[in-house]
Amino acid sequence: MKLKVLFLLLVLPAFSQAADLVAKKVKEEFNKVLDPYAAYWLQAPEVELSLMAQPMMKPKPEKTETSLMKVQVLHNGNYIAFRLRWKDTEKSEAGKLGEFSDAVALEFPVKSNENPPSVIMGGKGDPVHMFHWRAQYQYDEEHGKKDIKDIYPNLAVDTYHMDYPDNGNWQGATQDQKEAYMHGMAAGNPQSFAKRAVDEIMAEGFGSSAVRKDQDSFGKGEWKNGEWTVVISRALKRDKGSVLEEGKGSSVAFAVWQGGKDEVGSRKALTLYWTPLKVEGL
Numbered sequence: 001m002k003l004k005v006l007f008l009l010l011v012l013p014a015f016s017q018a019a020d021l022v023a024k025k026v027k028e029e030f031n032k033v034l035d036p037y038a039a040y041w042l043q044a045p046e047v048e049l050s051l052m053a054q055p056m057m058k059p060k061p062e063k064t065e066t067s068l069m070k071v072q073v074l075h076n077g078n079y080i081a082f083r084l085r086w087k088d089t090e091k092s093e094a095g096k097l098g099e100f101s102d103a104v105a106l107e108f109p110v111k112s113n114e115n116p117p118s119v120i121m122g123g124k125g126d127p128v129h130m131f132h133w134r135a136q137y138q139y140d141e142e143h144g145k146k147d148i149k150d151i152y153p154n155l156a157v158d159t160y161h162m163d164y165p166d167n168g169n170w171q172g173a174t175q176d177q178k179e180a181y182m183h184g185m186a187a188g189n190p191q192s193f194a195k196r197a198v199d200e201i202m203a204e205g206f207g208s209s210a211v212r213k214d215q216d217s218f219g220k221g222e223w224k225n226g227e228w229t230v231v232i233s234r235a236l237k238r239d240k241g242s243v244l245e246e247g248k249g250s251s252v253a254f255a256v257w258q259g260g261k262d263e264v265g266s267r268k269a270l271t272l273y274w275t276p277l278k279v280e281g282l
Contacts, residue, residue, distance in 0.1 A: 019047050020047075020275070020276040020277070020278060021047055021071060021073050021252065021275055021276065021277045021278070022045060022073065022277075022278045022280060023073040023074060023075045023080055023244075023277065023278065023279045023280055024043050024044050024045070024073070024074050024075075024280050025074075025075055025076065025077065025246070025280045025281070026040050026043055026074050026075075026076055027076060028040045028074075028076060029076065030074070030076065030079065030081050030231075030233055031076075031078065031079045031218070031233060032218050032233070034081065034218055034219070034220035034231045034233055035220070035231070036083060036220060036221065036222050036229040036230065036231050037222075037229070040074065041072055041074070041083055043074065044072035044073060044074050044083070045072065046070050046071065046072050047070070047071050047072075048068060048069070048070055048071075049068070049069045049070075049071055049254060049271055049275060050067065050068060050271070051064065051066050051067055051068065051069055051254065051255075051256060051269040051270055051271055052064050052067070052269060052270070052272055053065075053268075053269055054120075054255075054266055054267065054268050054269070054270055055272070056120055057120075057206060057266045058266065059265070059266060059267055060266065060267065061261075061263060061267040061268065061269070064269050065256075065258045065261045065263060065269055066086050066087070066088070066256040066258060066269040067269065068086065068087070069084060069085065069086045069254060069256065069271075070084070070085040070086070071083070071084055071085075071254070073277070075236065075244075075246075075279060075280070077236075077246065078235065078236060079233050079234065079235055079236065080233070080234060080236055080244055080279065081231055081232065081233040081234075082106060082231065082232050082233075082252075083229065083230075083231050084104055084228075084229070084230045084231075084232070084254070085227060085228065085229050085230075086104075086227065086228055086256055087226060087227055088102060088223065088226065088227065088228050088258055088260070089226055089260070090260040091135065091223040091260075092135060092258070092259030092260040093135045093136050093139050093259075094134075094135075094136040094259060095136075095146055095150075095151045096151055096152070099259065100257070100259035100260075100262060100263060100264040101134045101135045101136035101137075101257070101259045101264075102134070102135040102223070102228060102257060102258060102259045102260070103132065103133060103134040103135065103136075103256070103257040103259070104132075104133050104221075104228070104230055104232075104254070104255065104256050104257070105130050105131060105132040105133070105254070105255045105256075106130065106131045106232055106234075106252055106253070106254060107119070107128050107129070107130045107131075107252065107253040107254070107255070108128065108129045108130075108241075108242035108244075108250065108251065108252055109122070109126075109128055109129075109242065109250075109251055109274070110122075110126075110127045110128060110129050110202075110241060110242050111126055111127070112126075113248075113249060113250045113251050116128075116251050116274050118205075119253045119270075119271070119272060119273060119274055120206075120270075120272075121203045121204075121205055121206055121208065121209065122203050122204050122205060123204060123205050124204050124205055125204065126204065127202055127203060127204045128202070128203050128204075128242075129200070129201075129202060129238065129241040129242035130199075130200070130201040130202075130203065130209070131198055131199075131200055131201075131217050131219075131232050131234055132198065132199040132200075132201055133197055133198045133219040133221060133230055133232050134195075134197075134199075135221060135223070135259070136195075136259075137195040137196060137197050137198070137199065137219075138197040138219065138220070138221055140194040140195045140196075140197075141194075141195065141196050141197045144194060145193065145194035145195070190211045190213075191211075196215065196218070196219075197218065197219035197220065197221070198215070198217045198218060198219040198232055198234075199211050199215075200212040200214075200215050200216070200217055200234075200238075200241070202241065212241070214239075216234065216235040216238065217232065217233060217234040217235070218232070218233045218234075219231065219232045219233070236279070244277075244279050245279060246279050246280070246281040247279065247280070247281030248278075248279060249276060249277065249278050249279075250276075250277045250278075250279065251274035251275065251276060251277060252274070252275050252277045253270065253271050253273070253274055253275065254270065254271045254275070255268050255269065255270040255271075256268060256269045256270070257269075
């Protein structure tokens with residue numbers, strides 16, 4: 001533990017020089033319909049943030065795959081939107097076994113913006129509020145969740161006949177009967193069902209993250225020319241979550257996963273510090 005603390009003391013000064021983020025106030029209604037390339041983004045100053053490979057928890061990434069992210073922020077009095085850009089040589093949406101999704105996340109303190117908790121998942125009694133966009137979730141939202149026949153179109157099975165044009169003599173099969181043999185669905189695991197592009201997650205330390213059902217956030221990403229451009233929009237004020245107020249400051253942290261480089265879970269790049277965020281007032 002002493003070595004970890006010493007490591008952080010050595011690293012944090014080098015990664016704490018980023019400019020503050022300022023959320024410019026605009027009139028546009030970008031609450032649910034998001035456009036990563038809309039003209040109103042020209043009003044938002046762009047800040048470059050340094051990221052590093054997650055250094056604390058195993059399994060760790062072998063190296064930093066995403067070292068730089070460009071961020072812009074706007075709000076309209078009800079919702080705040082973050083436009084995030086980073087380099088990625090390939091688009092990854094997961095699907096087959098061993099394939100992982102590109103993803104990005106925002107994290108906010110819930111209790112204190114002046115003295116926020118650990119940037120890595122918060123702490124007991126001092127939670128953090130996260131907004132996690134995944135290319136895989138966006139695919140679900142736009143096209144529906146991939147099924148076995150989508151992922152492995154040439155697979156021959158004799159279990160779920162209703163999935164195939166020629167289902168033989170199998171009659172009367174229902175989706176409920178099928179899901180009874182899919183353990184994640186049978187247990188009600190929210191990750192087993194079709195998703196919206198963004199998950200809202202609460203956490204109070206390592207291994208404590210839980211997905212919120214009362215979601216009020218949206219996401220839209222586009223990958224082209226070796227770069228992701230993703231917009232995440234969230235309500236300024238979230239009951240039992242993080243609250244952002246006009247004219248006041250807050251804090252935010254970021255994480256990126258490159259699925260094509262086998263990044264998932266703790267294998268990620270992140271800002272190992274809280275970045276100051278000012279929500280511009282009138």
